[in-house]
Every structure is written in C-alpha cells, then in structure tokens.
Amino acid sequence: MKKFISIFLAILIVFSLTSCNTKISKKPSKLAVYATFYPLYDLTKKIAGDKATVQNIIPPGVEPHDWEPTTKQIADIEGASLVVYLGLGMDSWISKVESSVSGPKFVNVSNGIDAIKVGNAVNPHVWLSPKEAQILAKNIKDALVNADNKNAKYYEDNYNTLLNTLKQLDSEYTERLKNTKTKTFIVYHSAFDYVARDYGLNQVSIVGMSEEAEASPAKVAEVIQLIKKENIKYIFTEPLTSPKPIQSIASETGAKVLPLNTIEGLTKDEMKKGYDYIKLLQQNLDNLQKALN
Ligand SMILES: [Zn+2]
Structure with a gap:
C-alpha cells in the first residue's frame, strides 16, 4: 500500500510540474x-x-x-x-x-x-x-x-x-490660422503654449499650467479688461473640467464661450460619439479659427 501511495504521489508531482511548466512557457501572444x-x-x-x-x-x-x-x-x-x-x-x-x-x-x-x-x-x-x-x-x-x-x-x-x-x-493649422483678424485667445489653463508658438498666436491664460490652480481675482479682472479693450468675442472653456471662472467672465463681458479641448482625457459624451485625438485636434482648429475671426 505504501509503495502504491508513493507511486501515486510521484505521478501527482510529475503532473503538477508539467502543468506548471506549460503555464510558465505560455507567453502572451501580443x-x-x-x-x-x-x-x-x-x-x-x-x-x-x-x-x-x-x-x-x-x-x-x-x-x-x-x-x-x-x-x-x-x-x-x-x-x-x-x-x-x-x-x-x-x-x-x-x-x-x-x-x-x-x-x-x-x-x-x-x-x-x-x-x-x-x-x-x-x-x-x-x-x-x-x-x-x-x-x-x-x-x-x-x-x-x-x-x-x-x-x-x-x-x-x-x-x-x-x-x-x-x-x-x-x-x-498653419494655413487657417495665418491671416486671422486677431492673434489673442483666452483659455483657462495654459495648455496651448505650443499651439501659440507653432502657429504664431498669443495665448492668455487665467491660471498656470495646471487647472488645479485657483484663479486669482486680479487675473480675472485683468482678463475682463483685455476682453473689453480688444473687443474679444469668444473665450475658451475646457470640456473635461468646465472651469467656473470662464462662465463668470463670459457673463460679465458678454463674450461667448467655445470649447478648446486640452485632450487630457475624453468626456463621457466624447466617448459616446466615438471621438478620438485627431477628431479633437480638428475641432480645436475649427473653434480657434472661429474665435480669432
Ligand atoms: Zn493641462
């Protein structure tokens, strides 16, 4: 009986070892x-x-x-x-x-x-x-x-x-932003520095590089002055976070709000519509061109 058990155990060990081996050697196909x-x-x-x-x-x-x-x-x-x-x-x-x-x-x-x-x-x-x-x-x-x-x-x-x-x-981007009426656009956080540099525009942002930052009342007042002085018709909001100060600046000045997408993530609505990175870059160009003319 003892002999039988030890043979049984030996078979069991061999089996578990081979099954282990197949598991290890099975690489993900992609x-x-x-x-x-x-x-x-x-x-x-x-x-x-x-x-x-x-x-x-x-x-x-x-x-x-x-x-x-x-x-x-x-x-x-x-x-x-x-x-x-x-x-x-x-x-x-x-x-x-x-x-x-x-x-x-x-x-x-x-x-x-x-x-x-x-x-x-x-x-x-x-x-x-x-x-x-x-x-x-x-x-x-x-x-x-x-x-x-x-x-x-x-x-x-x-x-x-x-x-x-x-x-x-x-x-x-180069063609359609070349001869716009104005070069200045207003955004919430300074996500469009590279767009401004690469296509000859002037970005004014309310907060710095992260939208986590608080908008200072002084900066908000300065932007309101700028909108009135330069007769700016549109200001940009971010679809992912919809920052509140943009809404209050719009109602204070009568400027219209357009989305300019930071494409840092997709909203539920953008996902549902099947939008991708390229589509959103195109949409940004359409809205920039609209705001600057
Ligand atoms: Zn950002």
Missing part, C-alpha cells in the same frame, strides 16, 4: 503596452493596430494633472512589455512605477521636443500641436519596433499613415 494618459494611448493604438494590446493607465474622463497610481494599478503594469510616458512633468508619478516594477521597458516619448520653459518647469502640453505630435508619434513607433521587431513593417506602415494625417493637420 505585445502588452501601457500609455500614461489619453493622447499617448490613442497615438500608440493607431500605430500598434491589432499587433499589441494598448491600455491607458489614467482612466478616461479623469483629469491627469496631479493624478497618482494606486498600488493595484502599479502591480498591473508589471506584466507589460512596454510603457510609454510623456515626461516634461506631466506624468512624473511614472518614476515611482518604474522603480516598483521590473517587467516592462519605459520610454519617454517627448525626447527631441523643444520644450517651452516656464520658470523652473517646462510646459508639458505638447500633444495639442500637430507639429509636436509628429515627434511623439515617431518616438512611439520606434519604441514599438524595438519591443516587437518581427512586426516592424506593420508598425512602420501604420506610423506613416498617422504621420500623413498629422502633417495634413499641421498644414491646415
């Missing part, structure tokens, strides 16, 4: 990629197509400035092959993730961008300019090719299609 927030997620998805599973770390509809990952979210990233992040102070929490997980490769996709300095910091909102977006797309494509070389041709093809779309948008 490259697993994480992107820190919406614009990077959408660009990555457009290049990765169906060769990779791309996940957005910051949930859609969540404002990403000052966001922090939970322990569970950090643990989930361990299983990925690649994490793309922006840098420039937008997703600085990524350093905490990078030091906590050993699985994925981390790639900063703002490399090569001529960043706009604001005091000791830099303005991170590069994705709002189709000119800068081309650099992001190139860095994302290179990261995918390095992580999954057997699909290099596929990623290159998708990238070229995306690059054509971004170049087309860049020309449209």
Whole structure:
C-alpha cells in the first residue's frame, strides 16, 4: 500500500510540474503596452493596430494633472512589455512605477521636443500641436519596433499613415490660422503654449499650467479688461473640467464661450460619439479659427 501511495504521489508531482511548466512557457501572444494618459494611448493604438494590446493607465474622463497610481494599478503594469510616458512633468508619478516594477521597458516619448520653459518647469502640453505630435508619434513607433521587431513593417506602415494625417493637420493649422483678424485667445489653463508658438498666436491664460490652480481675482479682472479693450468675442472653456471662472467672465463681458479641448482625457459624451485625438485636434482648429475671426 505504501509503495502504491508513493507511486501515486510521484505521478501527482510529475503532473503538477508539467502543468506548471506549460503555464510558465505560455507567453502572451501580443505585445502588452501601457500609455500614461489619453493622447499617448490613442497615438500608440493607431500605430500598434491589432499587433499589441494598448491600455491607458489614467482612466478616461479623469483629469491627469496631479493624478497618482494606486498600488493595484502599479502591480498591473508589471506584466507589460512596454510603457510609454510623456515626461516634461506631466506624468512624473511614472518614476515611482518604474522603480516598483521590473517587467516592462519605459520610454519617454517627448525626447527631441523643444520644450517651452516656464520658470523652473517646462510646459508639458505638447500633444495639442500637430507639429509636436509628429515627434511623439515617431518616438512611439520606434519604441514599438524595438519591443516587437518581427512586426516592424506593420508598425512602420501604420506610423506613416498617422504621420500623413498629422502633417495634413499641421498644414491646415498653419494655413487657417495665418491671416486671422486677431492673434489673442483666452483659455483657462495654459495648455496651448505650443499651439501659440507653432502657429504664431498669443495665448492668455487665467491660471498656470495646471487647472488645479485657483484663479486669482486680479487675473480675472485683468482678463475682463483685455476682453473689453480688444473687443474679444469668444473665450475658451475646457470640456473635461468646465472651469467656473470662464462662465463668470463670459457673463460679465458678454463674450461667448467655445470649447478648446486640452485632450487630457475624453468626456463621457466624447466617448459616446466615438471621438478620438485627431477628431479633437480638428475641432480645436475649427473653434480657434472661429474665435480669432
Ligand atoms: Zn493641462
């Protein structure tokens, strides 16, 4: 009987070992990629197509400035092959993730961008300019090719299609914003520094680089004066957060409110309509052109 039990145990051990082995050797069939927030997620998805599973770390509809990952979210990233992040102070929490997980490769996709300095910091909102977006797309494509070389041709093809779309948008921004009646536009937080620089406009913002900041009464009064003096007809709100001071400035001055999307995340309505990053860049151009003429 003893002999029988030990043979039985031996078989059991061999079985459990082989089942363990098959589990370990079973690799995920697709490259697993994480992107820190919406614009990077959408660009990555457009290049990765169906060769990779791309996940957005910051949930859609969540404002990403000052966001922090939970322990569970950090643990989930361990299983990925690649994490793309922006840098420039937008997703600085990524350093905490990078030091906590050993699985994925981390790639900063703002490399090569001529960043706009604001005091000791830099303005991170590069994705709002189709000119800068081309650099992001190139860095994302290179990261995918390095992580999954057997699909290099596929990623290159998708990238070229995306690059054509971004170049087309860049020309449209240049053309349609070249001869506007006025060059000054008013926004809540200074997300459009790169749009202003790349297309020769003048952005006036009520708060600084993060919409978390409080609007100072002095700044609000200054903007109201500016609107009256320059006879500005439109001011811009942000669909994701709808900041209150914009509404009060509008009712004080009679200026109309138009959306100018910071594309930091999608609203429920934008998701329902199937909008993407490119669609929102086009919408921003339409509204800029309208406000400046
Ligand atoms: Zn922002």
